[in-house]
Amino acid sequence: MRFMTSLKFIDVVAREGSIRKAADKLAITSTALNRRILQIEDEIGQQLFERLPGGVRLNTAGEIFVQHIRSQFADLARVQSQIADLSGIRRGHVQIASGADALRRLLPETIATYRAAHPAVSFNLARCYGEEAETRLFSLDADIALIFAPIRAAHVHVAATLRQQIQCVMPADHRLARREQIKLRDLAGERLVLPTAQSGVRQLLDTGLLRRQVDMDVILESDSFEFMQNFLHFESSLFFQIPIAIGAGGGRQGAGQTDGFDPLLVARPMDPADVAPGTLHICHLKGRVLPVAAAKFLDDIITTLRDTYPDDVDQ
Amino acid sequence: MRFMTSLKFIDVVAREGSIRKAADKLAITSTALNRRILQIEDEIGQQLFERLPGGVRLNTAGEIFVQHIRSQFADLARVQSQIADLSGIRRGHVQIASGADALRRLLPETIATYRAAHPAVSFNLARCYGEEAETRLFSLDADIALIFAPIRAAHVHVAATLRQQIQCVMPADHRLARREQIKLRDLAGERLVLPTAQSGVRQLLDTGLLRRQVDMDVILESDSFEFMQNFLHFESSLFFQIPIAIGAGGGRQGAGQTDGFDPLLVARPMDPADVAPGTLHICHLKGRVLPVAAAKFLDDIITTLRDTYPDDVDQ
DNA sequence: GCAACGCGATGCAAAAATTGCACTGCTTGC
DNA sequence: GCAAGCAGTGCAATTTTTGCATCGCGTTGC
Structure with missing residues (x-):
């Protein structure tokens, strides 16, 4: 994806907080990376990073722009997944953020079943504590979150809930x-x-x-x-x-x-x-169109839960 | 915006239906453009265009991808508008698709008032017939549409309506x-x-x-x-x-x-x-976050209408 | 209080990419 | 069947990107 590299670079720099560290990670020299960033700041007409003695940090404009970049990447993944689906092959990568509860039985079983039907889909599972799952949805590091706790963040859309005693x-x-x-x-x-x-x-x-x-x-x-x-x-x-x-x-x-x-x-x-009783929330980012692979997997989870706990699932 | 050029090129080729014509418009040679497109098709791993004797045409994958590209451009405009707003200067470009009715008094007055407050915002007005306004919303050639007719398309969000006898x-x-x-x-x-x-x-x-x-x-x-x-x-x-x-x-x-x-x-x-009585619909594309400049202008239109026709505006 | 360190920025030459030109093979219309 | 218009390709010229060496600056550690 050559046409996205500059944007990817900015994303990594934002995460690393340092051009040199990001350059290491990206296997290029810091000077090349530095110049790409200067160039983009020039094209945007706005500084995106504050230069601190110990590295760089996003300023407000940068925060907005990086959020845009991440949503572009997520949307590109959705597009690719959708295009692959055209030829009948489900392809893609599903990123899940979950508390420990679902990791034990629900997710292993559901993922294995799903992968048996769609072997070209890969998964990423992040075990999250506290509000990390919500954060991951927002930073587009997760497509789907399973949270056994009250949802506070306004940007989270709850696709289904499961009551659990x-x-x-x-x-x-x-x-x-x-x-x-x-x-x-x-x-x-x-x-x-x-x-x-x-x-x-x-x-x-x-x-x-x-x-x-x-x-x-x-x-x-x-x-x-x-x-x-x-x-x-x-x-x-x-x-x-x-x-x-x-x-x-x-x-x-x-x-x-x-x-x-x-x-x-x-x-x-x-x-x-x-x-x-507590509530398990099955969520994704509000307003987001999930990649085909993720959307279908979300369906699968909800179906599985509905089959297992017919009276306790709400949608 | 160097990091968007390849995508822009694809958009133009899709619109022109021919690599050579698009190359003319973009002031580069057809061979350079041709190779950029081949390269991107290669990176995506999918053909985006059907090659016809008289030019090229988007295939299904291409349709999906071009829609993605356009939404990226629209979103980039939103981001830039939002970043500019940070420094207190409203900047941007508002694209409006309208039937003839609103062109006569409503839009000239409202735009002039808006521009008096925000001179750095420019406007584009397309006078649309039939369902063209809806189409423009979808292809992201318009941010806001004013339509005096029933809305059929599902992708249109009606922000407000005005009853008109x-x-x-x-x-x-x-x-x-x-x-x-x-x-x-x-x-x-x-x-x-x-x-x-x-x-x-x-x-x-x-x-x-x-x-x-x-x-x-x-x-x-x-x-x-x-x-x-x-x-x-x-x-x-x-x-x-x-x-x-x-x-x-x-x-x-x-x-x-x-x-x-x-x-x-x-x-x-x-x-x-x-x-x-008929209904004037003030619309934008469903699920889209408008650039600040456009969102505020939409507010202005609705406020103006509410002031003029207090009983006939619904939101 | 001074040296060492790590940071981002910059000049310059090497490397890599993009581009333009000339040309191919193909189809359509006259 | 010939001219015109199209996408694709080999090759050389050009532009862009990269890497190296180095600068200036602020912080850290002794």
Whole structure:
């Protein structure tokens, strides 16, 4: 794409914050890169970068222009995907930003199924914390975001939502395993492993815990499902997850069957009166036309979720 | 804008339908242009043009790609306009596609007022027939369209509408000039000058005339207001217009005052029961972010209309 | 307080690209 | 069947881009 190189260069310089670093990354000399940038600033008639002693930084005009550049690249990808689709071959690259929850079962399965049908489509998966997923949508580093938390950013369009009741995961022989539903006061005296503070699950738990002063024993905080799962084999304790992360069917009702999940562990739903159900948001950037490959994959995710949780998907 | 030239070249070739003609227009040799196009087709990995004996024509992939190119140019204009606005100077170029109606008073006045405040903004006005205005929005040759006709195209976003009752224009001493409102049967035996078939006014009249078989004397068809107005000085007859075209205040009620309009002519509204009011649509391309200059001008038009016809503007 | 470092900018020559010219092969219209 | 108009190509001239060496400037570290 020779006709886009200068723009790509500006994008990289903006990300690196230094012409020399960007030049290294782009495998050209800093002087060539420097001159391209000067030339474009000249053509635009506006400086795009502030020159600082330690490098460069976008000024306001530059911010606007770089946003334009990124949307051009994203749109070019869309065009190429659409053109490739004309000849019957779905081609393209789908970039997904997701919290940990969907990475466990939903995305691996859905992507594998999709790729079986369209092997020419490649994927990029960024595991995001906090509001990083929204940011990625905005900077066009992600086509689709899966966010288990309230959406704050105005530029995000929510294509579908999935209600998910938080599950309490415990050893199969735990005393609470006989319960159909777990109440917060049941947790009194239990050893708990909680997700880290920025996670959506943690926020829902905290909201519930704030109201009822339950005296619990938080022995660990972790953002790794895998760690928590393995930890339970060594020390009997409880942790929390949402159904899509553990492959449990029928979220809110929470039958506790966790197909393919560790057989020594069981999941039981929290009482919705104690801990409110959370919402998984499937999003893309508002006003954006997704590449064919990404748009169809988005459809696939929603269809999969609708099949698995028929009552809990809203569009 | 060196970094856009190759794309601009493709756009021109698509418009000209021939590499040689485009090369002439671009002041380069056909061979240079030819090779740029081959190179880009190579980079995209897809042919964009069909080669015909008499020139070239876009294939489907090319159509998609050229649409992308045009939207890039339009978006670049938006970015530049926005960047210029940062330094307090409104700069840019506003392209308007309009039927004849708005060209007479609304646009000249509004543009002049706007330019008094922002002299660095230039304008382009295309007088459009039939569906050409919609087409121009789509091909991004127009930012704003003013259309007095039903909107069919799905890609058009209507920012505001103005209801307009058709007026019957006649010599001040005509027998019908004493009426407050004209009914279709009043036109029996009158000599009429009608707008040409594609005009919105004509379509509304035709719809009314179809239902009531009025025997009239159509002596002329014309799409030029100026011609019709002058013709009435030589042969006593009637023609039709909408208020914005003749500067009449308060459309539907139609007081007939036509400020600044030919003092020998008067306008009387048609009875809405006979001829339905028409709608002027102020539109832009759906999903598009207009350049600052164009967006603000759009606001100005709507404000002007709201001031003049407070009851007839919808948004 | 001075030297070393890293940064962006610039002059100049080498390298790479774009361009123009001359020409080919093709189709259409007369 | 010949002239005209079209896209495509080999080759040399030209223009643009790149890399090297170097400058000036501000910060950092001793």
